[in-house]
Amino acid sequence: MKRNVLVIGIGAGNPDYITVQAIDALNRADVFFIPNKGAEKEELARLRREICDRFIRDRTYRMVEFDVPVREKASASYRGGVADWHARIGDIYRGMLADEMQDGECGAFLVWGEPALFDSTIRILDAINASQALDLDFEIIPGISSVQALAARHRIALNLIGEPIAITTGRKLAEGFPENAGSVVVMLDGENSFTAVEEDVDIFWGAYLGTEDEILVSGRLREVSEEITRVRKAARQRKGWIMDTYLLRRTRGD
Ligand SMILES: C[S@@+](CC[C@H](N)C(=O)[O-])C[C@H]1O[C@@H](n2cnc3c(N)ncnc32)[C@H](O)[C@@H]1O
Incomplete structure (x- = not known):
């Protein structure tokens, strides 16, 4: 089964940064994957929920929360440490995309700011596709960085x-x-x-x-x-x- 995934840039802090394209994308998604990350997690998760409440109209959707693993800072090389960290996040994404999406549904990651800038979501989805573990079709909606x-x-x-x-x-x-x-x-x-x-x-x-x-x-x-x-x-x-x-x-x- 092909899984449709939206990578939606939500802007870097102000819900008003959301674009019209992002609002359209929010209204196509059935399931949102929401990261819990470090000390800021509650506030940033709250902003993601607020965005969904404010901009999604007349449709039901689900939220699936996941804990983002902590990067191992003591790793021998910086690149090696990041690659290992991405692999662990990739395992979580793969599991969620396999278990939480029904046939024909659309999943969405709400990426802080602009997905192409210092964010690993695109790279991780590419790696899942390359591993042939799942068949993903993903679309990127740019955001205000x-x-x-x-x-x-x-x-x-x-x-x-x-x-x-x-x-x-x-x-x-x-x-x-x-x-x-x-x-x-x-x-x-x-x-x-x-x-x-x-x-x-x-x-x-x-x-x-x-x-x-x-x-x-x-x-x-x-x-x-x-x-x-x-x-x-x-x-x-x-x-x-x-x-x-x-x-x-x-x-x-x-
Ligand atoms: C992992 S990067 C994500 C960047 C994000 N994709 C973007 O487009 O802004 C996180 C870094 O972005 C910067 N950043 C993100 N949001 C910010 C904000 N609202 N105010 C100041 N800096 C911010 C900080 O330098 C932070 O350490």
């Missing part, structure tokens, strides 16, 4: 005129500021990697973008670095988790 939300909330353009942008992780930034990139967006930074940047850059930082807890700080990195570190720590303590991203820009605007 935290990168777009960051730019909009700071009212900035991401790139300087005619220049490229790099999108990277805190782990990579810690290895050095990307060469040839005037503008660098940093995601997944649990270690305040911006504090080690020596280049003279501006920073546009945002936490919990699109939500009622949103915090924005911007300025010359050397002048606001301590403030961001302090604000970030306090917010993290208050809520128990944090999601933040930032743009570093070598020259002062254009």
Whole structure:
């Protein structure tokens, strides 16, 4: 049996980020697979439910919750650790898709932000198809990423005129500021990697973008670095988790 699966980008925090295409897709799904993940799980699962309540009209649907395995950080290599983690998530997806979907039904994953950006759902579904364990037909609905939300909330353009942008992780930034990139967006930074940047850059930082807890700080990195570190720590303590991203820009605007 072929299983139809929708990978729906739900935007990065504000239910208003949902697109018309995503609303149409929500209204085609019979079963939603909802992840429980870490400290933020209740809040993010609540937002996913809120989106379904608000946008799905005149049809019944089911929610299947699953626990996301924790990534083994002590693994010999970063890539090896991630591959192992994806394999474990893949086993869970395979089990849910096999057991929870009836013939002719449509399943859906509600992906935070944009599914193509620092998210493993597409790769994992591809791997399930490649393993021939199940026959999946999946469709991707793009969403508004935290990168777009960051730019909009700071009212900035991401790139300087005619220049490229790099999108990277805190782990990579810690290895050095990307060469040839005037503008660098940093995601997944649990270690305040911006504090080690020596280049003279501006920073546009945002936490919990699109939500009622949103915090924005911007300025010359050397002048606001301590403030961001302090604000970030306090917010993290208050809520128990944090999601933040930032743009570093070598020259002062254009
Ligand atoms: C696993 S990635 C998922 C990215 C997501 N697919 C997207 O399009 O934004 C998680 C990272 O995205 C960033 N992020 C996601 N949502 C955010 C938000 N509402 N505010 C700030 N950063 C966010 C943070 O850097 C976080 O560590």
